Amino acid sequence: MTLTVSNLRGWYGAAQILFGIDLGVADGEVVALLGRNGAGKSTTFRAIAGLLARRDGQVTFGGTDVSREPVYAIARRGLAYVPEDRRIFADLTVEENLEVGRQPQRAGVPHWTPERLYALFPNLGTMRKRLGGAMSGGEQQMLTIARSLMGNPSLVLLDEPSEGLAPKIVEDMAHAIRALKAEGLSILVSEQNLHFARLISDRAVIIERGQVRFAGTIAEIDANAEICEAFLTV
Amino acid sequence: MSFYVAQFLTGLAEASSLFLVACGLSIIFGVTRIVNFAHGAFYMLGAYIAYTLAERFSGAIGFWGSLLTAAIIVAMLGALVETVLLRRIYHAPELFQLLATFGLTLMVEDLAVIIWGPEDLVGPRAPGFKGAVMILGQAVPSYDLLLIVLGPLVFGLLWMLFHKTRFGVLVRAATQDREMVAALGVNQRWLFTGVFALGIFLAALGGALQISRDAVNHTMDLRIIVETFVVVVIGGLGSVGGAFLAALIVAEFNAFGILIFPGISMILMFIIMALVLIVRPYGLLGRLEAPTRAVIAAAIVWAPLSSAGRIAVAAIVVAVALMPFGVGDYWLTVGSEILIFVLFAASLQFLMSTGGLVSFGHAAFFGLGAYGAALAVKDLGLPLLPALACGTTLGCAGAVVIGWFCVRLSGVYFAMLTLAFAQIVYSVAFQWTDVTGGDNGMLGVWPDAWAASPHTFFWLALAVALGGVVLLRMIVFSPFGYRLRAVRDSALRAEATGINRMTTQWAALIIAGTFAGLAGALFAFLKGSVFPDSLGVSTSVDGLVMVLLGGIGTISGSVLGAVVYKALSIFLVSQTDYSKLVLGAVIVGLVVVFPGGLGGITARFSRLRPVLGPAPPARPESLG
Known part of the structure; x- marks a missing residue:
C-alpha cells in the first residue's frame, strides 16, 4: 500500500465530521471514494493532505507516517491534492498556475513538464497566456489537475473531478485519469457518480456520515443492490 | 500656469515617496494578511539609520550607498521580527497581529529617542541633486525630479519581480489563496519572510530617501502610517498597481488642495478615501475578499452571568465603591x-x-x-x-x-x-x-x-x-x-x-x-x-x-x-x-x-x- 489511512478522525471547529476512516491505496491503483453529498469525502481528503486543522489518526504515505507533517511537506513527498472547488489562481495565467505547482523531479515517478501536460490536456495548450479566472469550469478542472501533477506526485487525491462538467468533458476527464493510471500513478478519487467511478477505478470505498460502510470492487457494489440503495442513491 | 506645473511636479515627487511605503504595506498584507502597523516604524528606522550612515560613513559607502545599506539593514531587522514574532501569531486573528505590530511601533518610538535623541535631525543634501531646475520659470528641486523618476522605476522593477520570477509568481498566487499554495508543496514560511523583508525594504528605502528633503524625528512613523493606510485602502489592499494609482491621486489632491481649500487640507485625503470606499468598497483596484470571521472565538458559549457571578460582580462593585474611604485623592482621580x-x-x-x-x-x-x-x-x-x-x-x-x-x-x-x-x-x-x-x-x-x-x-x-x-x-x-x-x-x-x-x-x-x-x-x-x-x-x-x-x-x-x-x-x-x-x-x-x-x-x-x-x-x- 502506498497510502494507508487508519482511524482517521476530523473536526470542523467543535463539529466532528470523520469518525475513524480506514482505507488504503496500493501502488498504481485507482480507488474510488464514494458517498452522498455531506458523507465526508472532501473532509477525508483535506485531512489526508494535512489541510484540516483538527485531525487525529494515522496517515502513512510511502512507508512514512505523515499525519503530523505540515501541508507543504506532505505535498513534497509526492502526495498531490486536487480540490473539488479547483481553487485556480484567477489572476495568474495558465502557465503561471502550473509554475506554482512545479517541484523538483522525483525518482521512480513520472516527471511532468508543461509541454507533457498540454499533450495530456490539449485544451490547456491553446490558452497558455489566459488568466485562470477567464476559463470555463471544465478548463479549470483540467488546469487544477495539471497544476498538481507539476509536483511530480506518486499519489493524487482527486476530489469529485466530474462535478458540474458537461458529459463530453466528463468523458475526457475519465480518459485523462486512465492515462495517469497508465503512467503508474496511484489515485484516490471521490465521486458521487457511480457510473464515472465504474469507468476509472479498480476498487471502491463507500463512506456515510464519516464512517466507512463498504469496501470492495465496483462489481460487488453492482451485484448488491442493497449497498447502492443504502449509501449511494439519493 | 507654470506655478501649477511646479505644484503638479511636487505632487508627483510626493506620490513616489508615498508609493514606496504604501506598496510595501500592500504586498505584506496581500500575502501574510497582516495589517502591519509597524510599517511606519520601519520607515522611520530607515530614515534614522540612513542619516547615521550618511553622516558617519558616507566616505566609505557614499550617500547613495548609505541609503541603500540602511534599507537593507532595516529589511533584515524586518525578517528577524517576522521569524521571531509574527510567525508565532499567524494563526491568531488579524487584529492580534495588528496589536502586536502596534506594540512594536511603541517600542521603536522610544528606542529611536534613546538612540538618536528627541531633536529633529537634518540629513546631508544628496550629492548631485542639491539645486533646483528651472521649469517654465519655476524652481523645482532636482531631488524631486529624481523621486519622480524613482517611483515608476520601482513600480516597473516590482512588476518584473512579480511576473518574471518564481518568487513573484508564488507571491501573487499566495495573495489569492495561500492554503492552496501550501498544498502545492510551497513552504510558506520562507515565502512570508521574503515578502515581509521586501515590504520592509521598500518602507525603509522610502524613509531613507526623505533624509535630504525633510527632518528626521521620532514622530514620523505615525504621520506616515496613517497616510499609508489611506493610500493602500484607496488603491485596494494587496494591489501594487492600486497603491501606485492611489499614491498619485492622494499626493496630487494634497498638492492642489492646499491651494484651493487651505482650511481642509488635513482632511482632504480622508474625504477622498471615504468617497472612493462608498463607490468602490474594495478600493480602486482591490477585489472582494472572502469573508474572514477569525475575530470571534466560537468556543465560548455566551450566557448572562449566573447568580454566583452576579454576587461576585456585586461584591467587586461594593469593594470599588468603598475605595474613597481608603485611598487618597490622587488614586481616586486615577480610578x-x-x-x-x-x-x-x-x-x-x-x-x-x-x-x-x-x-x-x-x-x-x-x-x-x-x-x-x-x-x-x-x-x-x-x-x-x-x-x-x-x-x-x-x-x-x-x-x-x-x-x-x-x-x-x-x-x-x-x-x-x-x-x-x-x-x-x-x-x-x-x-x-x-x-x-x-x-x-x-x-x-x-x-x-x-x-x-x-x-x-x-x-x-x-x-x-x-x-x-x-x-x-x-x-x-x-x-x-x-x-x-x-x-x-x-x-x-x-x-x-x-x-x-x-x-x-x-x-x-x-x-x-x-x-x-x-x-x-x-x-x-x-x-x-x-x-x-x-x-x-x-x-x-x-x-x-x-x-x-x-x-x-x-x-x-x-x-x-x-x-x-x-x-x-x-x-x-x-x-x-x-x-x-x-x-x-x-x-x-x-x-x-x-x-x-x-x-x-x-x-x-x-x-x-x-x-x-x-x-x-x-x-x-x-x-x-
Missing part, C-alpha cells in the same frame, strides 16, 4: 479615569465582539462626547448633568452620520473608513479654532459643586460605568443582540431570515457611539479640559488594545482589559521616561503568550481546545 475608559472599552467591545465590526475610529465618538460636554458648559453655561446629556447626544449624532456610511463596508475596509471619519472629526476640532480652540483645546470644564470632590466624582464615574456595562450586556442578550450576532456570524443567512444587515449594524454603531460619547463627556469633566487628542488615532488604538487584552471572544472582558491597560500606562508614565518601550514590550509579550486575551485565559483552561485556535477556513466548505 475615575480608569472607570471612564472601562465604559469606553465596553462600548467598543460591544461593537467588535457582539457586532463583529472592528472600528479604528471609535475615539471619534468619545471625543465628540467630550467636545459636546465642553461646548455645553462654555457656550450654553449648562451644569454637569445636562452637559453630560449634550455630550452623549453629540456622540450619538456622530454615530448616526458616520455609521450610515460605514455599515456599507465590512472587514478591514470598515475599519479604515471609521479611521477616516475619526480623522475628519479630529481635523475639524483641530482647525475650527473659533469654536473648539484648536490645538489649545477648551479649558475650565469643571463639574458642579456637588460632584467636584474626587470621591463624589469617582462614585459618579462608577455609577455611569457600571450602568453602561450592565445596559450593554442587557442589549447583548436582547432580541436585538441576537439579531446582531446572527448578522455577525452569517450575514447572508441572517438576511435570508428577514434581518436587515445594514440597519442592524447601524443601530449597533449608534449604541456603541452613544456610550462612547457618554464616557467622553465624563472625561471632559474629569480633566476639566478637552483637546483634539481625545479624538485622535492613539485614543482609538487605546480602546482596541483594551478590548483585545480583555479577550475579543468575551462579552465584557474589556472591563478587565481597560483596568489593566490604563493602570499600567498611568503607572509606567509615572515610573519611567520610556513608558512606550515598556508598554510596547508588554503588549507584544501578552499577544504572544495569551493570543486569546486576558479574558480568554480562564476559557483557555476550562475548555479542551484553545479559545482561539487556527482561524476557520475562509471559504465556504462543502463536506461532500
Whole structure:
C-alpha cells in the first residue's frame, strides 16, 4: 500500500465530521471514494493532505507516517491534492498556475513538464497566456489537475473531478485519469457518480456520515443492490 | 500656469515617496494578511539609520550607498521580527497581529529617542541633486525630479519581480489563496519572510530617501502610517498597481488642495478615501475578499452571568465603591479615569465582539462626547448633568452620520473608513479654532459643586460605568443582540431570515457611539479640559488594545482589559521616561503568550481546545 489511512478522525471547529476512516491505496491503483453529498469525502481528503486543522489518526504515505507533517511537506513527498472547488489562481495565467505547482523531479515517478501536460490536456495548450479566472469550469478542472501533477506526485487525491462538467468533458476527464493510471500513478478519487467511478477505478470505498460502510470492487457494489440503495442513491 | 506645473511636479515627487511605503504595506498584507502597523516604524528606522550612515560613513559607502545599506539593514531587522514574532501569531486573528505590530511601533518610538535623541535631525543634501531646475520659470528641486523618476522605476522593477520570477509568481498566487499554495508543496514560511523583508525594504528605502528633503524625528512613523493606510485602502489592499494609482491621486489632491481649500487640507485625503470606499468598497483596484470571521472565538458559549457571578460582580462593585474611604485623592482621580475608559472599552467591545465590526475610529465618538460636554458648559453655561446629556447626544449624532456610511463596508475596509471619519472629526476640532480652540483645546470644564470632590466624582464615574456595562450586556442578550450576532456570524443567512444587515449594524454603531460619547463627556469633566487628542488615532488604538487584552471572544472582558491597560500606562508614565518601550514590550509579550486575551485565559483552561485556535477556513466548505 502506498497510502494507508487508519482511524482517521476530523473536526470542523467543535463539529466532528470523520469518525475513524480506514482505507488504503496500493501502488498504481485507482480507488474510488464514494458517498452522498455531506458523507465526508472532501473532509477525508483535506485531512489526508494535512489541510484540516483538527485531525487525529494515522496517515502513512510511502512507508512514512505523515499525519503530523505540515501541508507543504506532505505535498513534497509526492502526495498531490486536487480540490473539488479547483481553487485556480484567477489572476495568474495558465502557465503561471502550473509554475506554482512545479517541484523538483522525483525518482521512480513520472516527471511532468508543461509541454507533457498540454499533450495530456490539449485544451490547456491553446490558452497558455489566459488568466485562470477567464476559463470555463471544465478548463479549470483540467488546469487544477495539471497544476498538481507539476509536483511530480506518486499519489493524487482527486476530489469529485466530474462535478458540474458537461458529459463530453466528463468523458475526457475519465480518459485523462486512465492515462495517469497508465503512467503508474496511484489515485484516490471521490465521486458521487457511480457510473464515472465504474469507468476509472479498480476498487471502491463507500463512506456515510464519516464512517466507512463498504469496501470492495465496483462489481460487488453492482451485484448488491442493497449497498447502492443504502449509501449511494439519493 | 507654470506655478501649477511646479505644484503638479511636487505632487508627483510626493506620490513616489508615498508609493514606496504604501506598496510595501500592500504586498505584506496581500500575502501574510497582516495589517502591519509597524510599517511606519520601519520607515522611520530607515530614515534614522540612513542619516547615521550618511553622516558617519558616507566616505566609505557614499550617500547613495548609505541609503541603500540602511534599507537593507532595516529589511533584515524586518525578517528577524517576522521569524521571531509574527510567525508565532499567524494563526491568531488579524487584529492580534495588528496589536502586536502596534506594540512594536511603541517600542521603536522610544528606542529611536534613546538612540538618536528627541531633536529633529537634518540629513546631508544628496550629492548631485542639491539645486533646483528651472521649469517654465519655476524652481523645482532636482531631488524631486529624481523621486519622480524613482517611483515608476520601482513600480516597473516590482512588476518584473512579480511576473518574471518564481518568487513573484508564488507571491501573487499566495495573495489569492495561500492554503492552496501550501498544498502545492510551497513552504510558506520562507515565502512570508521574503515578502515581509521586501515590504520592509521598500518602507525603509522610502524613509531613507526623505533624509535630504525633510527632518528626521521620532514622530514620523505615525504621520506616515496613517497616510499609508489611506493610500493602500484607496488603491485596494494587496494591489501594487492600486497603491501606485492611489499614491498619485492622494499626493496630487494634497498638492492642489492646499491651494484651493487651505482650511481642509488635513482632511482632504480622508474625504477622498471615504468617497472612493462608498463607490468602490474594495478600493480602486482591490477585489472582494472572502469573508474572514477569525475575530470571534466560537468556543465560548455566551450566557448572562449566573447568580454566583452576579454576587461576585456585586461584591467587586461594593469593594470599588468603598475605595474613597481608603485611598487618597490622587488614586481616586486615577480610578475615575480608569472607570471612564472601562465604559469606553465596553462600548467598543460591544461593537467588535457582539457586532463583529472592528472600528479604528471609535475615539471619534468619545471625543465628540467630550467636545459636546465642553461646548455645553462654555457656550450654553449648562451644569454637569445636562452637559453630560449634550455630550452623549453629540456622540450619538456622530454615530448616526458616520455609521450610515460605514455599515456599507465590512472587514478591514470598515475599519479604515471609521479611521477616516475619526480623522475628519479630529481635523475639524483641530482647525475650527473659533469654536473648539484648536490645538489649545477648551479649558475650565469643571463639574458642579456637588460632584467636584474626587470621591463624589469617582462614585459618579462608577455609577455611569457600571450602568453602561450592565445596559450593554442587557442589549447583548436582547432580541436585538441576537439579531446582531446572527448578522455577525452569517450575514447572508441572517438576511435570508428577514434581518436587515445594514440597519442592524447601524443601530449597533449608534449604541456603541452613544456610550462612547457618554464616557467622553465624563472625561471632559474629569480633566476639566478637552483637546483634539481625545479624538485622535492613539485614543482609538487605546480602546482596541483594551478590548483585545480583555479577550475579543468575551462579552465584557474589556472591563478587565481597560483596568489593566490604563493602570499600567498611568503607572509606567509615572515610573519611567520610556513608558512606550515598556508598554510596547508588554503588549507584544501578552499577544504572544495569551493570543486569546486576558479574558480568554480562564476559557483557555476550562475548555479542551484553545479559545482561539487556527482561524476557520475562509471559504465556504462543502463536506461532500
